[in-house]
Amino acid sequence: MDSATPGPVRVGIVGATGYAGIELIRLLHNHPGAEITFLGSQSTAGKAVADVFPHVDGLTGAKTLEAFDGARHADAADVFFLAMDNGRAMEMIGPLLKAGARVIDLSADFRLRDASAYPVWYRLSHNAPELLAEAVYGLPEMYGSRIRGARLVANPGCYTTTSILAAAPALACKAVDPCRVIVDAMSGVSGAGRSRKTTDYMFSELSGNAKAYGVAGHRHTPEIEQELAAVSGGEVRITFTPHLVPMVRGILATVYMDLTGEETLDSLHAFYQEFYADAPFVNVLPLGQYPSTQYVKGSNMCMLGLGLDTRTDRLIVISATDNLLKGASGQAVQNFNIMTGFPETTNLPQIALYP
Amino acid sequence: MDSATPGPVRVGIVGATGYAGIELIRLLHNHPGAEITFLGSQSTAGKAVADVFPHVDGLTGAKTLEAFDGARHADAADVFFLAMDNGRAMEMIGPLLKAGARVIDLSADFRLRDASAYPVWYRLSHNAPELLAEAVYGLPEMYGSRIRGARLVANPGCYTTTSILAAAPALACKAVDPCRVIVDAMSGVSGAGRSRKTTDYMFSELSGNAKAYGVAGHRHTPEIEQELAAVSGGEVRITFTPHLVPMVRGILATVYMDLTGEETLDSLHAFYQEFYADAPFVNVLPLGQYPSTQYVKGSNMCMLGLGLDTRTDRLIVISATDNLLKGASGQAVQNFNIMTGFPETTNLPQIALYP
């Protein structure tokens, strides 16, 4: 812990009754150096948190959900976690930063460096483009040192984290064609959030059901390309197809990359292990083993398994995370730990809740 | 019905207590032109079928499960459905054919035309290679006329049916590169069968769990390549990655194909619709719609949806079936209907059990 820190860091969670929000409460309520001092929720403002979530009764510092107002609540916390729909954080963040608070934003609002991409992929024009350059992409395995001092962290999404960690080493070592990457991924349903109350997300519709969505144009495409391009040092082109499968938590991404040179599966595997040697939350499995989501559920781990289709010279990397941990709130707490000088693994499970 | 058929066709089901077997019983027990006269099961021979499956009590002609012996039981039925592990049918089929019975084999034993492929992919040497040329690949959408007169039908598997129906039209019209096809597919757990009693297939291990398996070498690869080559008129090379997801029934295949020419999504969609115009069990969805497995569960349908990634010139076809219907027993009954002159759709649901 930073020696200068006199007491616990005051933490505000905005969007506290969403799935990312309640997961932040779970991870932070007994964090040795944090105290939850603010819980924001538009939809249930005024209620006690225990009325919405009976299972957290008495366990958080803040007791009542409040309608968040950046100007009014700016000094209610030292660090704010914003877990709202896309487009909300960019409107609210100004007063927070001005008041000296630090922000970890779990939406897409500050993930893309190019403001002109927002109208294309998110159908909204960015109203705080001047912050895009300052915002640090919150993937500790790539930007750990910059996160430490960041004022604004753009916390990556679940598909992107899972995909980038799978493909980055192969692109970094120039072993594969950067313009022929295919990411075929499946997600647990909690990724859709707690407020998506349409027929599509009801139990009877999704139990026993699998489907593709966002085919040939999902909005996570540019974010993955942006970060893989940063690793590879040149343009990256991907086809990204997300699927919904009947589980609550978990992302499983299968990434196809065409070998361009002489790398072998053994040499690639060694390179992956070296690439993530210092990353406590990335586990490159021994050759012959592949991840399954049950081994990451409830933990902040990303598990990677490598295979090579020698008939077609294609590298296949399977990657698994829990979308609410390493794919959202767990990674946000990892960023928080780095920003505040706590050990990176503080309060972040490394062993899954299995079975 | 063939005018020459005097009474119901006598049907034997071997492997009756597997998932494909019980599904055959369900589809055939009240078939207007069939009578179940034999039920074979090694593991439960001697038991009444109602002791194993209380829900079929009194509903089948045959009451007792018998240990099947090709020589002894050859005249117990006119048509035999063999639903056993790979390697069993090739050993048992001789006496059946000799006695004049017709056979629909649901295993892989007669699917590959090249006997030398069996040691490579199935680790068994074929002991009836002389039948491989005669066996008709039981995909009615491709081989309907040959199936009608067939003595031996090699009923395709679930992954293969779902994949071939998705890719065949695009390859037939030469719109895509035949050597760069990727099939990324997921399966319900019933595909593993009822006798696979390992830890891997237990409820607590698979509920909420997704994983890849058979990466870079699954044995369905050569079967898909064989049939797509037949359609395309030249070599086809695929990478095939199956996944297990937590549902009981259903295959969802996402097929990636690189466009080579000037075809548009509209022209491809029109071609797909024309290609399957006469197929009662293939439903090419309107553009913009994609299949989900809930809409085929319990039916014999294959649903197809087409998308085009214009950023990478890649055609994406999503294909859904119920692995136990169109992917196994339903297709077998479809073949039976064709072989015996019944309307192709007899006793085969076209509307899914939804939800």
Added chain:
Amino acid sequence: MDSATPGPVRVGIVGATGYAGIELIRLLHNHPGAEITFLGSQSTAGKAVADVFPHVDGLTGAKTLEAFDGARHADAADVFFLAMDNGRAMEMIGPLLKAGARVIDLSADFRLRDASAYPVWYRLSHNAPELLAEAVYGLPEMYGSRIRGARLVANPGCYTTTSILAAAPALACKAVDPCRVIVDAMSGVSGAGRSRKTTDYMFSELSGNAKAYGVAGHRHTPEIEQELAAVSGGEVRITFTPHLVPMVRGILATVYMDLTGEETLDSLHAFYQEFYADAPFVNVLPLGQYPSTQYVKGSNMCMLGLGLDTRTDRLIVISATDNLLKGASGQAVQNFNIMTGFPETTNLPQIALYP
């Protein structure tokens, strides 16, 4: 089939896009003596049915969903299935009966004989109380002969059917205390319907989750008591506790009854078998076997299993149905078959979709 019936019976389904409605479409679209001529839906009026349910494209007579109006559509069908929220049928039924149509109502509107019970249990005052005496309770195992000539059938609900069939024989033979019956039941989520779009019914909330609801006051209580009293010939008092468990289809009821006399498990079992000897959709299992919902899913069966707790002299009857078949639409079609003179089992599966 009644010899007088010249052509197919014209069938109207109101509430066609609910789960009971789509199940009626599935069961009736290829019924040998019925033709679907009307599909009513408030929420999607004007749409093609295939736009809502891609999997029924081209398979029903009626193609477009219409906003139902009793007066305007009274002659659109010979028999109407009303599958709407409680309180709707009582408002709409007048013109239908006046025009000579027959009605099978799947709501609770005509199930209770005492109009004064509606304000208590359903919070609505009955506006067609004169029809309550005429309405026949649509449980064929009890009222088969009256259903045959009925103009208005009140189709029982899922919990009630499952509970009544479990307890009726024991009460009929005076073996148990009629005032100490406990029904502890669990339901699949489809019982909540397709339009219940609240957080409670979302996949992420219910997957892996079990809970009780309606504790000490669920509205199915008086319906079960009414019908069991009719069987027992005196007052019946039950405690009924429903639970929601993470499955789509199925009701499992565990009924506790205190023995009052000298009956043994063997004599009770024999009596149950005799009681249901002519019921094609009730299966009293051999002693020692108990039902599970997988053996009734997708079928119109009710499975019963009997046990006796000799330490406490308590009879325990386990009862299983598919809530959308024997618990709703299947039973409605069973009633339709009886009303129109078709064999009772026409188009009604007796073998479950297993697994």
Added chain:
Amino acid sequence: MDSATPGPVRVGIVGATGYAGIELIRLLHNHPGAEITFLGSQSTAGKAVADVFPHVDGLTGAKTLEAFDGARHADAADVFFLAMDNGRAMEMIGPLLKAGARVIDLSADFRLRDASAYPVWYRLSHNAPELLAEAVYGLPEMYGSRIRGARLVANPGCYTTTSILAAAPALACKAVDPCRVIVDAMSGVSGAGRSRKTTDYMFSELSGNAKAYGVAGHRHTPEIEQELAAVSGGEVRITFTPHLVPMVRGILATVYMDLTGEETLDSLHAFYQEFYADAPFVNVLPLGQYPSTQYVKGSNMCMLGLGLDTRTDRLIVISATDNLLKGASGQAVQNFNIMTGFPETTNLPQIALYP
């Protein structure tokens, strides 16, 4: 922590590859005062723990699974958790106690005080009956002070913990008839363990499936009666019916008790709250709320909700736990904390993994 404790308590886990075993590893691997020094497993002896569970690679002190032998391994740990099949602990425990180790046994071997009950309910004769009097029943809410000094703790099972905590206060205050208690309970599948590799526990058999088992004679009956009798001060008779429902974790018990006196729901609720005022892991919900298993999954909590059926004067208590936490390993660690002087809640989650 006890001031006398110089270093971490050395912990041995026998049965480490079962579900209770791996849960113990999860809860203890980063316990501030424990170090895992021994991992026993018969079935996988000699393997590295990471070969069986890739997700715990490098996170436990002990690396290799060993075939446990009481005599040989007695000094491998200070406290042994025995998580084996019934009948094993009684054979192995002698040398451990002799060597001065303390034991927390998760099987049924030391739960019943009457040795003659073992042949009746477990079909095995007890070979260490002299220890039954010494063994402390490991339910901290009832036996906290005795657990502190215990040498041998008999850790209760999941059904029993959930049932006893639900019924104990009502029996303690003599509000209900002790001879008419009914416990109707449902369990997640992980309760069956990881080694039960029969058809019954496969995913395809249990997904979407609910069933009763052990009707009128489940072996947890005497354990519940024994402990409720201790609370009530007289004989208690229960009927206990367990059900299997398609979820991995969770017990939901619905307990029916007949009121005998003048207690009201309000007075009973107040008594329940007072009864558990000092229990950090029991949450008596406000009136009108009932528990669901999602709010306890992954936590060590027991949630209770009370209702009163005024029509039949029956108290209904709904109780929920996670069978692997409060119902097994979590409770074992709670006992460990008490035995070793750590705060009772150390390393035991109070907030569920939701959703």
